Amino acid sequence: MDFEKKYLKNIDWSILLILFFLAVYSYIGISGASQENPLEQKQMMYYVMGFTVMIVVLLFDYTWIAGLSYILYGIGILSLIGVLFAPEINNAHSWYKIGGYLIQPAEPVKLFTVMAIARYLSKRDETGKPIQNLIDLGPVFLFVLVPMGLIFIQPDLGNALVFTGILTTMLIAGGTPLRYLLSMVGVVVAGLASLILVYQFNPDLFFKIIHEYQWNRIVSWIHPEQDPVGTGYQLIQSLIAIGSGQLLGRGIGEDTQAKYGWIPVGESDFIFTVIAEQLGFIGASVLIFLFFFMIYRMVRIGMESRDSFGAYFVSGVIGMFVFQIFENIGMTIQLMPITGITLPFISYGGSSLLTNFVIVAMVINIGMRRKTLMFD
Amino acid sequence: MNENQKQKPHIPQRLNYIFLFVFLFFAALILRLAFVQLVHGEEYRYESQIMSTKTLPIAAPRGRILDRDGEVLVTNKPVFTVTYTQSQNIEVDEEELADKLASYLDDMSAEEVLTAMKGNGPKYIPRRIKVGLSEVEISRLVEHRTELPGIQVIEDPLREIREDAEGGGIASHVLGYIRQIRADELDEYMARGYRNTDRIGVIGLEKYYEDQLKGKDGEIEVKVNKDMETIERRVQIPPVPGNDLILTLDLEFQDKVEKILADSIKQIQNDPRNPRPYVEKATAVAMNPQTGEILALANYPDFNLNDYYEKGYSTIAGRELNLAIGSPHLVGSVVKPASAMMGLQEELITPSTTIFDRGYLQVGDRKLWNWRTGGHGRVDVQRAIKVSNNTFFYDLSLRLGNYPESVTEYKTKFKTVDYYFSQFGLGVKTGIDLPYEKKGYFSPYRQLGNLAYSLIGQQNSYTAIQLAQYVSTIANDGYRMRPYLVKEIRRGTIGEETLGPVLMKREPEVLNRVDIDSKYIELVQQGMRMVTETGGTGYWAFYKTPYTVAAKTGTAQNWQGDDHSTLIAYAPYENPEIAIAVIVPFGGSGSDTSGPIARKILDAYFGVEPEESQ
Known part of the structure; x- marks a missing residue:
């Protein structure tokens, strides 16, 4: 254990402060949702556990932890395979039930995947060879696609899609030549464009490629009012709740749509709705700003990290968090289609909160063991 | 530290790119959030209010009906009813719903439930599927509420109607009943502020005093959750209960009169010496001749309104007509006092005018007979009333028609008869506070014989209430009083035993003073007094009453069957307190059938035990 005084000085205290505020938001959100059993106390307990885990993580040099990347990744993949054989809960094979607790392996696998890719890219950097062709990136895609596929078949589309966020930022940070990045964007755009063309000129074929329920999801995103008590229900209710929060909100603990049960899964997927209704535009935009500031601090840490692993790791974390934050908040305000995805640090759930604490602990770890200035 | 481990130079730049995207994403979130909360916030808040705040009506309790001493005749009992309202935007498999619902109800089949659910009229009317749920049924329905779309349990x-000692109804025809608004009436009632589940009075006092009894619904603001469960209720406007009606009827007396009618008819039907099963109906009205207060108004057959409310209309079908006001009959000789007064007032006869009755009189081309074919010999006007002589009035009709001096003048004299009769209430509405009062039935025949018939009650048909008003007018020396059932209206109270303050107190109302000299009225009163004296047609019926009675019997021949038996009477003669009219269709002679009924009614009124006065 090489814990030095300067590390303490180098800890990014602002991120810790943000986490503290996020805990407050989480408490307000969960207690504002209509719950049969109060969950906010449990969540606070997870927060305490999270800070404890964070301290533990900080005691180890992240370089040592990075050495475990492939092992952890392997364990993670095995746990994802294993969970497919676990009993079904909520129509999905996403959880292990151990001693009354539901443990979701997909959450730590996000961390392990980021670690493994960062490890791979930083090792590649050591060889000194730049990325020349797509084959060099092959392992990166593999690291992402294996867990993504396993999570997708659970099924858990939301968490699977998070890996695209991880992949995107890590490809950018990893120094993928611009032409590759642009051509990848081109492929995605071309794919979407051809789907639109198929829809226009051969709807039968289109609905062979795209399942009807998938299409309905898109339709109910753009026109939720077409089926207000069916597929459009969640979105309409979310918009009504958020909108009625107006500038200042209805107030904490006041009569809200969420309190009366109009907001389904208000303690997890739609927790932003609950918060925005209670705290209004001011409270909700402060929350968004807190996230933004946390990402900003992470970018700084990535830039100042002493080695490539640190920078790549941080960029993967940024991709993961930004994807989740943007998708989760976006779906409540009709900016994105609805997917089952949680809001980091805010939504109720032990697995994701503890994983996120470990992730942020890793980032802080990288930050506090950053490049030392010459005159330090 | 290994030099190779150092960060690659491309990293800060790439992280800057990433941060640029991050910035754009977060800016998009903030902008969209501002759009939802600040630009459209007002609309969304309005929508949320509509969704989670419902204004529900609180049904105002309908006013009660009490007898003159404050005995409650009609009140409300809380009952739980399951209703079905077809939803406008959700498709419901009604057959499946009916199956489910039937399984939670004790005694209804799925078919019955489905029929009730389909109902009549517009879809949005809630249909009552079962009224009067048991507690077990309620708890089952509440428990399975989520599987029963459109199904509601409402209070x-x-x-609830006061029953007599035998479990029968009291004053059922007078009280009337309420029922749900029919689809074809809905627009009209909705325009008057009714709700589509409201019940309205459709007959009897329930209809006549609908506006008083109805009350005014309150409003309650209810916060509901997404399952439409009530979270919080806040009374905005408390309901105003309907006003209470205080009747002129005396519960006990009314009950006795009903029993007298029922017992008498059953006795006639089952008389071992002369069973007359075709005598099926009877009606009697008793009123205070000084004020017009109805003391009793009874019909046979009657019914129990509780049966109607619990088991439906079929339990009263065919018996719901209030005979006393809605069923005109030929009334026979009871009109003779009026005919006599007309003759006197028109100076066609004088108190001393006499005729010699040989049992018949040639009227025009036909011979009209007295009921006693041997004749009554010498008859003056009072005796004509006493013995109910027909010939005297045949003669009077010829005087009236100026026949045979003029062969056509009589045609104009029907009007004269109607004019005099109507002053007593015969052939006009009495103005009683009940709906659907009949004016009577006017014969279209206008022969000379018909004029004669009209003077002995064989021409036009009148109702019992008209006879009651008529005899009251004689009894009170010529004032036609408006009969009434409600003497007071009091402000309704909720859940209190005491009555509210008096809102309206009915004052006796003189409709008109008859255009007849008092001395003639007195003469006729004496004639009617003589009816109950030795030799009068009512002698045996009113034999040895401890009170004095003036009466007139009637026996109306009719083409449908046996004679209608009628009677009018008032007592005590000197200072009349009660005037009564009895009609027993097909009951035979007035003295034999209506007479004993009237006697029993008067005995009951004066508190005379039957054995005392035989």
């Missing part, structure tokens, strides 16, 4: 106050 649905029902009328």
